[in-house]
Amino acid sequence: MDQSRNLWLKMELIWWLVTAILVAAILYPILKYTDEYPFLSLNIIYIIVFVTFSRHIFLLKHTALANAHLVKVAIILLSVPIIAYLIGGINFFQTYIDENGMDSFLSSNSVLSEEQIGSFIRNELILFGVGSVIAAIVLPFRLVISLWRWKNRGTV
Secondary structure, X not given: OHHHHHHHHHHHHHHHHHHHHHHHHHHHHHHHHEOOOOOHHHHHHHHHHHHHHHHHHHOHHHOHHHHOHHHHHHHXXXXXXXXXXXXXXXXXXXXXXXXXXXXHOEOOOOOOOHXXXXXXXXXXXXXXXXXXXXXXXXXXXXXXXXXXXXXXXXOO
């Protein structure tokens, strides 16, 4: 039992390391070519939620949530506020871009054209924003199925 717990801990740390590397790799060009990026924390949240929730949707049996039934119930109950926050962030980004444009935070001395980096920023934030919303919608259903299986079959 101690060996499997140790293996689980190592896998969890590896996944968080992969997530951190992904966040750094995606945000590096944005931070390099912008003066002041107002959506940095929102973007980090989107990437972390997307990767972590997707991992729990597809690999639930191999994660820490597999036997943490009270945590599953808590995530199910918190899913509505999480989804509302994620959708509100996408709305805030879209409203900001509509009112101020991408030029408000892009640096003028970049090697890439402002259209290229602006397109990258917009597409990346929308991709991870919508992906995190979808993952946040699907995860509670996956957790309910897992709770049902645990209660009726004794499996995850």
